[in-house]
Amino acid sequence: MHPASFGYHAPRSLVEAFGLLREHGEDAKVLAGGHSLLPAMKLRLTQPEVLVDLRHVSGLSGIRVDGDTLVIGALTTHTEVSTAEAVRRSLPGLADTASVIGDLQVRNRGTMGGSVAHADPAADLPVTLTALDASFVLTSSEGERTVAADEFFVDFFTTALEPHEILTAIRIPLPPSPARTSYAKLPHPASGYVVVSAAAALSVDDAGACTAARVVLGGVAGTPHRATAAEAALTGQELTPEVMTAAAAQAADGIDPHADSYADEDYKRHMAVVYARRAIEAAAARA
Template identity: 50%
Template structure:
């Protein structure tokens, strides 16, 4: 498996990367960690004439608290996210999600910005980012803008990024008290991609009832999809086994289900419900402290 011929451009700054993207247009691809793009290039599913390496740009790998948000640089690796005490304190779903991506080699090179920009429907991180209702900062030839995670993912390998734009930062709003989050998935045994997965975030009131819920299904559909029916079924309820199981049974509603050698639409719908139940129960347990 050998990629088609391409020209390699190491960028030393965000501005240089954007200039190169503007210069080469649709013939160019950004390379961050490379664990999504390089395999597709080897299979010649992607054949960019120009590869712009942003992996050496300084100042894009960090995790830091800034007021009421935690900011994560686009080049922050999964391994760094997995080890972060700050993220573990506020958003257990992120280290948990990172810990089940690929293998140690992938986690040490793959980046959060690369994952959400690639928008593979079976990837793990896009679902967690959307469940946490993050804000995604992007920069391009027309300057910087912020896109809500709910508006960022548009379809299979498709995002709201405009030509010449790149992700620079993901910002996670700090959760209210008594909030828990979790990620569970049924993994493909070879690739470790999600056949069906769920990222869940729940907030409990003083009486233990659910006051907020954010549930996103990944792997089963053509993009990370908010399970609105599940969220509605949780609101105002005590999150016991029976209530959560009933709510999770709606996990496949609204999904444009995928079907392939790893599972039929019916199988993925059922597994989405199973993963949703497990993730919600774990998130609720964490919310109770």
């Protein structure tokens, strides 16, 4: 279908973009790669009055290392993330995540900032970025602020972004080598979106004990869900198969997933355990 009619602006700078956001307020939507927003507009699920397209704003894409932090520009595409050597080496779980988003066309156009700001509860990146303890740089004419993933995702399609702000970069603390990060996904057979997914980030000391663990589930709530019981069950333990299985068994504690036409609540709860286990095992196996 054709989208409802809308106004279109393609500012040449962030300053110009901020002006447009001030002018149009909540009637405006920021357009990045467009692979979530445009399909929704074509189905008339959303009908923004004005699009502010960032395509001509420079400096918003690219991947660089800043001390012990990896900084990814908001307009960096999924393909760039999944193939970047710095990501593959230091954050293989993130490279794996970006490589299973949508299809090749989506990955070539879709951007990390767009996906994060859209905050689809069935998206991949929010899950992994939460596990990696990423934070998001939100910029406006008043300056910038940085919000941690744990606080950024508020609810279904709702984030801490204010209407006058633009997400400009994602900052991810680089883990000590080896990088024990992973992502395991059960894709919906139609949409390819997450039915249930799990991301794990584990730190292991020289003695083989897990010193820190973040295990995050996707698809089971309005926002990425920290499986805190599973994290606690891993922390301080040697990562034996028994320990990992026992930790994963607690992954579904406290979740209340919604049934859909494909899977019911029981299946999603069970898959939370299965995919948490797969993610934990895959992370532990990285070396």
